[in-house]
Structures are given as C-alpha cells and as structure tokens.
Amino acid sequence: MLGRETSHEAECLKAFSPPIRVIRPEYWRSGVIFASPHSGNIYPKAFTSRSPLTERTLRRNEDAFIDALFTPVVEAGAPLLTAQFPRCYVDVNRAPDELPLNWMPKAKNVSSRAEAGLGVIPTMLSETTSIYKKPLSYRAARERLTALYHPYHDALQDLITEAGLAFGSALLIDCHSMPGFAPMGSRRPDIILGDRFGASCHPETIARVEQSFREQGYNVTRNYPYAGGYVTQHYGKPRAGIEALQIEINRDLYLNPVTMKAKKSYAALATNLKTVIADIIEGQTQFEAMAAE
Helix, strand or coil: CHHHHHHHHHHHHHHCCCCEEEECCCCCCCCEEEEECCCCCCCCHHHHCCCCCCHHHHHHHCCCCHHHHCCHHHHHCCCEEEECCCCCCCCCCCCCCCCCHHHCCCCCCCCHHHHCCCCCCCCEEECCEECCCCCCCHHHHHHHHHHHHHHHHHHHHHHHHHHHHHHCCEEEEEEEEECCECCCCCECCCEEEECCCCCCCCHHHHHHHHHHHHHCCCCEEECCCCCCCHHHHHHCEHHHCEEEEEEEEEHHHCEECCCCEECCCHHHHHHHHHHHHHHHHHHHHHHHHHHHC
C-alpha cells in the first residue's frame, strides 16, 4: 500500500511542477503584493482516483477564477503569486504544523480544524465528507509540505522582503472567494474584508479598500465570518511595516456553482476589479510617499 501511495504522490507532485507561479510586473510601482493561495485547479488522476468524490465535488472549496480576476495587478504594477495545486491537496492558508494528533504524537496543542481533517493537509472536504478512500500517511503529508507548502511561503516571504527593501513597507492582498450563500440560506455580502479585527493592517488601509469597492457598487462588510486565516495572521505586522488584508469575493457575482463556469456577469466584475486594484496600488504609493517625508 505504501509503495502505491508513494507512486501516486510522485505522479501528483510531477503534475504540480512548478508548484507556484510568481508573475512580476515590468515596473513594480509600490510595495503591494497580491496572492491567490486557493485558485489551483490541477487535479491529477493519481489524486482523484484515490478519492470517492468527483472532481466537481473536490472543486467545491476552490477559489475558481480568482487568479485570473487578479492577473491585471501585474500590468498595474504589482506581482502576483498563485498556487498551482488545489486547496484540498495542500492548504497554504494553514500553519505548517496544523496536522491531526495521529500525525503529531508529541504535539501539545492540536487545532480543532486539524483534528477535523481540515488542516494544512486536508483529509476531509467538510466535517462529514472524506477526501480519501483510504487513510493518508504522514510520510505523504511531509512530502507535500516540502514540495508544495514551503515553496509557496518561501516565495511569499521573498516578495515581502523585497518590497520592504525597495519601498520601505509591504502590503499583502490575500485574494479569495466564498460561497454565495451562508449555510442557513441567506446571501452573503458581495465583499468581505478581513484584517484580523484590526490586527493585520492599518485602519486607513482597510478603509481605502472598502471605499473603493463601495464606489464600484458592492456591499462590503468586515471580518465576519472571514477575518483572515493563517497568511493574514502570520504576515500582517503593521508596526513592522508589513500589512496583510484578506479579500473574499462572493462567487455568486461571477460563477455558476453547478457547472463551475463563469457567468456573463464575470466581465463586469473583472472590469470593476481593475479599478479597485489601481486604487489599492495608488493608495499604497501615496502612503509610502508620506512615510518617506
């Protein structure tokens, strides 16, 4: 069984090569970095054959099209980092040690998410839906962290360091999507901004981004139910000159959840996002200019 799993893992990792993309602008205008950690949409047969779920079901938590929607950041003057692998294979918006207890026998604290199989190497798609037909080994989990998780975070840290050296500060925009409706059936806002309840970025920064979305006609809320995950919490250190802000976009604005294809309204969202992106970069440019005075 272990030999077969090793073969499957090797095939998957080959399909995810390279595991990430960093698209750089011709001219980096300010210390803004955009990242899309959950838009990877490669599902190798070596992965799907080990799951009782269809590929469409496995894509349920994928941030479909978010990488494409934010690609204009490059032309606007900011780098874009994206993961090529799907969230249900490795979730880079989790801590590297967010693993279940049976994989961490010496751990003193194990997160409830990890125990539920929703940690950095997900084994459950939800609390009741298993991703795998047979249990995944800790060896496979370690290999995924080495090959996929750490390269993503190494690249992100390199971009943050580079921005700090070049501009004196960094602003990470972590780009996500969310289901259009809450579990009880109510429609979620168009946009939810997460700053860890004020801990991961300056109040002026989130206010600027909120105003920009509102000017494009979107209803915007903050922090509930998405305040920002590991990335926002780990990298957002405003006092050290590094801000992090999570953007959640309602998929109902652009995606058919059954076919996983873009709606006609995708074009309008893409156009509006170009304006928001330009506002974010311009706002950071002005912030850096004032800080340098």
